[in-house]
Amino acid sequence: MQPATSPAERAKFYAARHALKEVKSGMRVGLGTGSTAAWFVKLLGERVAKEGLEVRCAATSTRTADMARELGIPLFSLDELGWLDVTFDGADEVDPKLNLIKGGGGALLQEKIVATASDRMVVLTDSSKEVDTLGAFPLPVEIVRFGWETTQSLVTEALDGADVMGHGVSLRKDRDQPYVTDEGHYILDLHLRRIGKPRALSNTLLNIAGVVETGLFLDIADSVVIGSPSGEVRVRDLEGEAHFTPSDEELESGSIFSPDY
Ligand SMILES: O=C(CO)[C@H](O)[C@H](O)COP(=O)(O)O
Numbered sequence: 001m002q003p004a005t006s007p008a009e010r011a012k013f014y015a016a017r018h019a020l021k022e023v024k025s026g027m028r029v030g031l032g033t034g035s036t037a038a039w040f041v042k043l044l045g046e047r048v049a050k051e052g053l054e055v056r057c058a059a060t061s062t063r064t065a066d067m068a069r070e071l072g073i074p075l076f077s078l079d080e081l082g083w084l085d086v087t088f089d090g091a092d093e094v095d096p097k098l099n100l101i102k103g104g105g106g107a108l109l110q111e112k113i114v115a116t117a118s119d120r121m122v123v124l125t126d127s128s129k130e131v132d133t134l135g136a137f138p139l140p141v142e143i144v145r146f147g148w149e150t151t152q153s154l155v156t157e158a159l160d161g162a163d164v165m166g167h168g169v170s171l172r173k174d175r176d177q178p179y180v181t182d183e184g185h186y187i188l189d190l191h192l193r194r195i196g197k198p199r200a201l202s203n204t205l206l207n208i209a210g211v212v213e214t215g216l217f218l219d220i221a222d223s224v225v226i227g228s229p230s231g232e233v234r235v236r237d238l239e240g241e242a243h244f245t246p247s248d249e250e251l252e253s254g255s256i257f258s259p260d261y
Pocket of ligand 1: 032033034035036037089090091092101102103104105106107108111
């Protein structure tokens with residue numbers, strides 16, 4: 001494990017630790033994917049081990065499931081739980097309406113299924129992910145492997161009529177090979193720079209037969225917890241924003257080791 005000494009890791013740690021206060025015994029909890037969500041999973045594992053916190057969790061990727069299992073967090077399939085009280089996940093971008101781009105870590109499909117089967121989705125992040133308009137982060141789009149080049153062409157053509165600034169579409173690679181998701185699909189990354197109308201773009205992309213899902217999470221997130229390296233935390237929802245300053249005791253306590261992610 002690496003010490004959480006970098007400012008970026010400290011911001012993730014504080015966001016995750018603040019969000020964890022929302023978890024109570026008896027809850028069914030969705031566990032997101034990515035380096036920020038990994039902090040949450042690690043801290044949740046500590047509460048399960050130390051306090052005997054009784055939660056039933058569903059993971060959004062094999063990576064997260066492996067980590068949760070190692071930490072002794074009770075893990076179930078989404079179908080076994082049926083519905084979740086809350087899901088905690090990271091994001092690649094968050095706009096003022098709490099619309100998101102997700103999928104930088106390749107888990108967008110399971111992440112969206114789990115988040116939309118939850119009463120609440122809480123996003124854990126730091127201020128670097130806050131944007132006025134989505135699109136600087138390449139938009140991940142999960143596609144089936146069959147006919148993927150044709151799908152790529154159709155996606156590229158569809159961008160001509162969309163309110164976006166860039167039109168580049170690339171197949172995500174993992175060491176020179178196409179990246180394959182947990183569901184056995186490929187991912188196209190759309191280099192759009194600015195997405196003027198996220199809902200229209202999402203509908204356009206989902207109308208293409210080979211497209212399984214997009215990384216646009218629209219009207220799904222309920223709140224965003226934004227950590228900072230100093231420990232200050234902001235929580236945004238559609239009503240406004242609240243600020244939290246940690247006590248000295250809170251600043252001193254807690255794990256300083258990053259999860260192996
Ligand atoms: O959507 C995701 C994975 O598919 C992640 O939540 C997103 O990429 C943010 O990751 P990180 O917390 O590592 O910045």
